[in-house]
Amino acid sequence: MRQLHDLIKEIKQPELIEAMDNPIIEGLVDHSRKVKKGDLFIAVQGYEADGHQFIQDAIDRGAVAVIGEKNLTGFDVPYIKVDNSRHILGELAKVFYDYPFEDKLVIGVTGTNGKTTTSHMLHHLLVESSFQVGLIGTVKCVINGQTFTQKQTTPSVLDLYQHVYDSQDDIMVIEVSSHALDQNRLAGVTFDYAIFTNLSYEHLDYHSDMWAYFEAKRQLFLQLKPYGQALINIDDDWGKQLYEWLESHQYHVKRIGQTSDADVRLMDMGCNEGCNMTLKIQGDSFSIHSPQLGLYNLYNLALAFSVAYDLVEHPQLLVKKVKTFSGVPGRFDLLEMNNGVQVVVDYAHTPDAIKEVLKTVDIITSEKITHILSFKANRDEGKRDAMVKHSSEHSDHIILTQGDLDGFDSLEMEKELKDLRQQWYSNDIDVNVDRINAIYECIEQAKAGDCVVITGQGHKVYEDDNKWGTTTDRETVQYVNQLLATELSKE
Structure with missing residues (x-):
């Protein structure tokens, strides 16, 4: 806990201190829905929403003071105007949390x-x-x-x-x-x-x-x-x-x-x-x-x-x-399948990362490399062409698929992937927007010694549910391995 005056000394506007109440501050918050009684609410001009629009909501939830960067009046608690709310957050936090980095x-x-x-x-x-x-x-x-x-x-x-x-x-x-x-x-x-x-x-x-x-x-x-x-x-x-x-x-x-x-x-x-x-x-x-x-x-x-x-x-x-370093989940995560296929799950989502991962795969197999290359929807489309270029140089077959859609239309994403395939018109490039099916089909069709490389998602949890209830690429690969083991046992 800190008194308001102690906190805002960092703002270096002492005339504001003299003209306002000096409540005890229980916490610092920059999202109105997180405000509790006794908090100082910092209204930030965000990239998707403007925190100044939620000042009254923050006060209703218990904020005892507000900092913002707009000329506003009429609040029942002290309102302190600064040049840039976002810039002041760190200085306020440093004081409120008693300079926690100083002894580390x-x-x-x-x-x-x-x-x-x-x-x-x-x-x-x-x-x-x-x-x-x-x-x-x-x-x-x-x-x-x-x-x-x-x-x-x-x-x-x-x-x-x-x-x-x-x-x-x-x-x-x-x-x-x-x-x-x-x-x-x-x-x-x-x-x-x-x-x-x-x-x-x-x-x-x-x-x-x-x-x-x-x-x-x-x-x-x-x-x-x-x-x-x-x-x-x-x-x-x-x-x-x-x-x-x-x-x-x-x-x-x-x-x-x-x-x-x-x-x-x-x-x-x-x-x-x-x-x-x-x-x-x-x-x-x-x-x-x-x-x-x-x-x-x-x-x-x-x-x-x-x-x-x-x-x-x-x-x-x-x-x-x-x-003894065991690696990082979703970074060149190598899994051995029951059918003798090797699978690599990697977070690679930039052209250079794609190139380095596939160059490394060349070391572990001399057989066919199938690359499941995924793209997040509505994100930095300019790098997609370079990613396909590196993939085509280092893999034998490419499946273009989608990662998280982030609310983007699936049909529109499918169109974008098909357009990308058309630009690279090649029999070695296919589109399968169903990521789960793409993983299953590639592993099931591969032969012993082949390698299936799955990039773009890595450790990240899927945003959407799927028919198997898996939450990551690694879980999906492991589930496919169980399915293949069951099918092999029936033969």
């Missing part, structure tokens, strides 16, 4: 692909090294050793501060999306480490162009503490640009890559029943074997290993801990 080491991970895997790898290495570590990300969150899930990669700024306030963890690893950075969901948070994995075509239904997308990602590094460390994959073109900008502005930067001038150098990279590399850091050399397939995962590992190297007392022990 905070690590942010951003990039188009690899954020989740890098975050989970780093969390694993540090937990196995006896640190108490919190994790906030796409697949799961872990606070005080307890796991839960959330809808957004990076939660709202109020939820984020609540999580950290509740945490007794010494270290926080936060997966940071471009949307979160652009929407100030990390306002007031400063980082000890900031990691950049890569940048490629994605989210241009939100960002105006690639430069705007890049600038959103760069914001994370502007929130480094004065002694904070940036770790950048300089083998990525955008990573190289970021490094040069940070270096010119005198940030502390470590370059991760294969080049001889890299501060952390990846050497002797190869994949066979997992992946191997030699990693050189500050004169130390580590021969590393990872059970995770994919050369791209070695970059994720190098970034995670580099941070852990700084923090642990005996870095050589990290080599053994890498071997």
Whole structure:
């Protein structure tokens, strides 16, 4: 609890403090339906709704004060006008939750692909090294050793501060999306480490162009503490640009890559029943074997290993801990079917991710590769052509299907997929909008040694029900395997 005057000192408009009541604030809320008695309601101009329209509803539910950015009067509680409600959320939360980040080491991970895997790898290495570590990300969150899930990669700024306030963890690893950075969901948070994995075509239904997308990602590094460390994959073109900008502005930067001038150098990279590399850091050399397939995962590992190297007392022990990392749900999830078919479930939903996953599949099979390539409805249609291009280069047969529709018309989505197939007119590309049937048919028709690759959904739970009651691609694949086992037993 805080008094209103103590909270709004951060706004630096003391004349407002003198002219208003000073109620006790029980909580901070930016959605009127969540308001309880004693809360301060912050009215935010949202992307789908304007919180100012719900001020009276918030007051009726018990709000004792309101902050907004419009010139409004006539309320029965103090109304405080600010220039930007969204910007002030972090400052208010920081005070209300008693500066919860100040006694923690905070690590942010951003990039188009690899954020989740890098975050989970780093969390694993540090937990196995006896640190108490919190994790906030796409697949799961872990606070005080307890796991839960959330809808957004990076939660709202109020939820984020609540999580950290509740945490007794010494270290926080936060997966940071471009949307979160652009929407100030990390306002007031400063980082000890900031990691950049890569940048490629994605989210241009939100960002105006690639430069705007890049600038959103760069914001994370502007929130480094004065002694904070940036770790950048300089083998990525955008990573190289970021490094040069940070270096010119005198940030502390470590370059991760294969080049001889890299501060952390990846050497002797190869994949066979997992992946191997030699990693050189500050004169130390580590021969590393990872059970995770994919050369791209070695970059994720190098970034995670580099941070852990700084923090642990005996870095050589990290080599053994890498071997016990079990991976991330929905990231190159390899399943063996009863009919001898291999199935890979992966969240890949960008052109570069599609290419890397299929290149890795080439390592595990020399037989036919069937790719079930799904697209979310009404989302960033500009990347679809490149995704089909990479799929056609690395797979033998492509099934175009749909992911979550988000309320979009199924018939319209089917038309879009058929139009896409027509552009690529090929006997090796088909359309099947029924994702469940597409998975069943591809696995059932495949032969022993073949591989069916299912991308786009990964760990995410289906929005719509289906005839089998499965909720994820992995569950669907496992159900198909049971059906095939029953059919085989009848023969």
